[in-house]
Amino acid sequence: MEEPEKKIPVLCLGPxxxxxxxxxxxxxxxxxxxDTFSPVPTIGTNLYDIYYLNKHGKKQMLSIRExxxxxAPLWHNYLDGVEKVIYVVDTSNLCQISAAAVLLYTLLAEPRLKNAKFILVLSKMDAAxxxxxxxxxxxxxxxxxxxxxGNAPTLLEASPLTGEGIDKLKAFISDTKIGK
Ligand SMILES: Nc1nc2c(ncn2[C@@H]2O[C@H](COP(=O)(O)OP(=O)(O)OP(=O)(O)O)[C@@H](O)[C@H]2O)c(=O)[nH]1
Ligand SMILES: [Mg+2]
Structure with a gap:
C-alpha cells in the first residue's frame, strides 16, 4: 500500500x-x-516503478502514479510537487475527446502545474x-x-500493442529529478 503523503513527480492522467x-x-x-491483455479499470490510483538507463548508462528507477x-474529480488532490504529466487520450473514442480536452485544459491552467511538462499521448495508434x-x-x-x-504539451503517438512511442515516452520521463 502506498503512503498517502508520498510525493510522486510524474502523473499519468486521462479519461x-x-x-x-x-x-x-x-x-x-x-x-x-x-491483443489478449485485458486490464481492469483503475479504481483509485496505481503506482508503477519504471526502470531506465540514465545518460551515463546507469540504471535508475522512478515511480509514476496513474x-x-x-x-477525475479528485485529480486535484495529487498535483503538489508534480513535474511531469502524461495525459493519455484514446484516439479511437472521438465521443470522449471533448471531455478529455476540457480535463486537459483544466490541468494546463492549474497554477501548481505551471512549471510542469506535459506530454499528450494519443494512445491506441495501432490498426484502424x-x-x-x-x-x-x-x-x-x-x-x-x-x-x-507557454507549457503546451509535447505530442506523442503511441501504442503499447506495437511498441510505438514507448522509447520516446521513456526519454520524456527519464530526465526527471528523482528523490530528494
Ligand atoms: N487496440 C488497443 N487497445 C488498447 C490499447 N491500450 C489499451 N487498450 C484497451 O483499452 C481498454 C482500456 O485500457 P486501460 O489501460 O485499462 O485504460 P485506463 O486508461 O487505465 O482506464 P482507467 O483505469 O479506467 O482510467 C482495454 O480494453 C485495453 O485493452 C492500445 O494501444 N491499442
Ligand atoms: Mg487504468
Whole structure:
C-alpha cells in the first residue's frame, strides 16, 4: 500500500479507458501486452516503478502514479510537487475527446502545474485508429494550444500493442529529478 503523503513527480492522467494502465505496464516492459491483455479499470490510483538507463548508462528507477479516469474529480488532490504529466487520450473514442480536452485544459491552467511538462499521448495508434489522428487533434484544439500556451504539451503517438512511442515516452520521463 502506498503512503498517502508520498510525493510522486510524474502523473499519468486521462479519461477512463484511454489506455493508461496498458501504457504503464508496457513502460515496465511487462510481458504479454498484446491483443489478449485485458486490464481492469483503475479504481483509485496505481503506482508503477519504471526502470531506465540514465545518460551515463546507469540504471535508475522512478515511480509514476496513474489515477483512474473515474477519479477525475479528485485529480486535484495529487498535483503538489508534480513535474511531469502524461495525459493519455484514446484516439479511437472521438465521443470522449471533448471531455478529455476540457480535463486537459483544466490541468494546463492549474497554477501548481505551471512549471510542469506535459506530454499528450494519443494512445491506441495501432490498426484502424490511426486515421482518426487528425480529427482527434482538431477536437483537442492542439494547434491553438501549442501557439498560445507557454507549457503546451509535447505530442506523442503511441501504442503499447506495437511498441510505438514507448522509447520516446521513456526519454520524456527519464530526465526527471528523482528523490530528494
Ligand atoms: N487496440 C488497443 N487497445 C488498447 C490499447 N491500450 C489499451 N487498450 C484497451 O483499452 C481498454 C482500456 O485500457 P486501460 O489501460 O485499462 O485504460 P485506463 O486508461 O487505465 O482506464 P482507467 O483505469 O479506467 O482510467 C482495454 O480494453 C485495453 O485493452 C492500445 O494501444 N491499442
Ligand atoms: Mg487504468
Amino acid at each position: 477512463k479507458g484511454s489506455g493508461k494502465t496498458t501504457l504503464m505496464k508496457k513502460l515496465q516492459n511487462a510481458e504479454g501486452i498484446d 489515477i483512474g479516469g473515474e477519479m 485508429y490511426r486515421q482518426m489522428r487528425n480529427e482527434a487533434l482538431l477536437m483537442l484544439q492542439f494547434t491553438r494550444l501549442s501557439a498560445e500556451l
